[in-house]
Amino acid sequence: MTHIEFLHLPAELILACLADLPLDDLDSCLKCGNRTLHEVIDNSVLLRYRRAQDRAGVEENPCVASNLGISDRLAALHSREANWSQLTPRSRHTIAGDLRTGGLYDLASDTYFVGNVADPNTMSRTGIKYVCTSPMVEPSQWRMIDVGRSIIDFGTALEEHDMIAMVTYTPFGSNASIDVQLLNLSTGAPHSLAAHPTLHIHDVEQTRGRPGISIEIVGNNLALSLVYWDDELGDMDTFHLYNWKSGAARMDTLAIYSTGLMFLATDIIVIPNTVEATLDVLRIPEDEAEVPQFLRTFYLPTLIAGNAIVSMQCRGVPNPRLSTKRPSRAPFLSRPADSILLFFLAILNPSVVNNLFLVLDRARFLALVDIPSEVDNLDVPWEEWGPPCARWLDATDISMQYITTTAGQRMVTIPRDAPLSPAPIRLLDFNPANVEAQRKRGVSHGVRVVGESTLDLAPFTEPVVSCLPYVEVTSEEQFDYAAVMINDENIIGARFADRSLSSLEVLHFG
Numbered sequence: 001m002t003h004i005e006f007l008h009l010p011a012e013l014i015l016a017c018l019a020d021l022p023l024d025d026l027d028s029c030l031k032c033g034n035r036t037l038h039e040v041i042d043n044s045v046l047l048r049y050r051r052a053q054d055r056a057g058v059e060e061n062p063c064v065a066s067n068l069g070i071s072d073r074l075a076a077l078h079s080r081e082a083n084w085s086q087l088t089p090r091s092r093h094t095i096a097g098d099l100r101t102g103g104l105y106d107l108a109s110d111t112y113f114v115g116n117v118a119d120p121n122t123m124s125r126t127g128i129k130y131v132c133t134s135p136m137v138e139p140s141q142w143r144m145i146d147v148g149r150s151i152i153d154f155g156t157a158l159e160e161h162d163m164i165a166m167v168t169y170t171p172f173g174s175n176a177s178i179d180v181q182l183l184n185l186s187t188g189a190p191h192s193l194a195a196h197p198t199l200h201i202h203d204v205e206q207t208r209g210r211p212g213i214s215i216e217i218v219g220n221n222l223a224l225s226l227v228y229w230d231d232e233l234g235d236m237d238t239f240h241l242y243n244w245k246s247g248a249a250r251m252d253t254l255a256i257y258s259t260g261l262m263f264l265a266t267d268i269i270v271i272p273n274t275v276e277a278t279l280d281v282l283r284i285p286e287d288e289a290e291v292p293q294f295l296r297t298f299y300l301p302t303l304i305a306g307n308a309i310v311s312m313q314c315r316g317v318p319n320p321r322l323s324t325k326r327p328s329r330a331p332f333l334s335r336p337a338d339s340i341l342l343f344f345l346a347i348l349n350p351s352v353v354n355n356l357f358l359v360l361d362r363a364r365f366l367a368l369v370d371i372p373s374e375v376d377n378l379d380v381p382w383e384e385w386g387p388p389c390a391r392w393l394d395a396t397d398i399s400m401q402y403i404t405t406t407a408g409q410r411m412v413t414i415p416r417d418a419p420l421s422p423a424p425i426r427l428l429d430f431n432p433a434n435v436e437a438q439r440k441r442g443v444s445h446g447v448r449v450v451g452e453s454t455l456d457l458a459p460f461t462e463p464v465v466s467c468l469p470y471v472e473v474t475s476e477e478q479f480d481y482a483a484v485m486i487n488d489e490n491i492i493g494a495r496f497a498d499r500s501l502s503s504l505e506v507l508h509f510g
């Protein structure tokens, strides 16, 4: 048998062998000191494209990319990243709003959603309107799904299941029924994978008022929190977990004190606990016979006596997913595993409310959760876990109309009073490669790196250390938006008239 050394194979064959290697292994090949191997890797557009996607924390959208050759895709990714890093949109367009909207909003994937107000006197909503935010040949058309019952909130799983889940409130006698309707967004019809298109959550006396809701859908799991803010008793404030396909509850309900929940991974949920000031982490076993268990409790920095967390909303966009059935129209999709997590805290001391953002690096936080739990100590104090994966930001002057201000590794903000006195948009980019590149470049106009820092925040006993670095880009242009949002290809500014959405302005970056 003839003996052939790997590096004596033709370059095409070497490439074919390397093409599916994990990127760490490719890096090792580059560093091993053989020039032939280095050149083969470096000269390959395919491998350069893979490495560029990895650096940017994205994957290509197969539906969009398939029309282009690899070098064009690489060029498209480079120019996208350049436009984002300079905050220079490639194009902009305006989507006219609608006077009869309000109350509920969301931006998911490429789609913006808003409640349809049928009757301005009651502000009651039985429909949700939605529109695609991507630039299109034809002007974007609003569409609507009406469920004929009062909608108190909704959640979506567009990429994974083409699904919208409407949480409805239906009075009967002196009670009301709270239900979740699982619908196919493309058709508005019951979702074909749900054995029971309506999940009945519970019945509740109408005197308790309408609950605040958090809802997320990932894989087979649907997680829901309800808090009856106007009700003193608090015994109906609960967290629910279902297999939405079968309709079966995965566990007994848990008592909670505030809405807010997020999927850290497809089988791990974070539930903020406002009373203990912790993030409680729940694992959902794949085996339906096993009951979900709390893995660990991560403490926030210690609050000064007399301060109390009123609410802790949270989002990590995109959600983790097991498959991609309905990708957005964006050419590049942020990878869930690389995305940042955003928590918005309202902390009351007897006289003022302090608003804070906490940004966590999803991958670093997940690594702390995933440590095999033979360890007895399930409580992790802030100092042990927080600083390396966190960034605290003062949110006092920032518009908080929406929590949809992150996508992948980017976050966007605008001052609260921008409608009265137009102001720049700030883009915070937590991508490590971009932080590194900007550090080398040094400070340039409107762009800076924010490294490790210590903030003295009013509610906490000690100054808090944040080590998670980011690049901050401040736009030269000033905007009068009441709120800004972000998705994989756009920054979207919203303007309101009265309480309705008057327009969306889309800044497109690709």
Ligand SMILES: *[C@@H]1O[C@H](CO)[C@@H](O)[C@H](O)[C@H]1NC(C)=O
Binding pocket: 005, 007, 008, 033, 034, 035, 036, 037
């Ligand atoms: C790279 O490896 C090949 C095959 O083993 C060898 O012929 C060549 O000399 C090496 N080149 C360098 C620069 O080490």
Ligand SMILES: *[C@@H]1O[C@H](CO)[C@@H](O)[C@H](O)[C@H]1NC(C)=O
Binding pocket: 082, 083, 086, 088, 089, 090, 091
């Ligand atoms: C971004 O897009 C604009 C408008 O198309 C273009 O003029 C500009 O050169 C692009 N790149 C950067 C780095 O701003």
Ligand SMILES: *[C@@H]1O[C@H](CO)[C@@H](O)[C@H](O)[C@H]1NC(C)=O
Binding pocket: 161, 162, 184, 185, 186, 187, 191, 192, 193
């Ligand atoms: C939603 O409806 C469309 C149109 O009938 C269909 O093509 C799609 O497969 C449905 N999605 C799911 C997840 O059932």
Ligand SMILES: *[C@@H]1O[C@H](CO)[C@@H](O)[C@H](O)[C@H]1NC(C)=O
Binding pocket: 173, 175, 202, 203, 204, 205
């Ligand atoms: C109303 O809801 C409460 C709370 O769930 C329940 O105890 C009571 O039986 C309900 N009453 C009716 C008439 O369904």
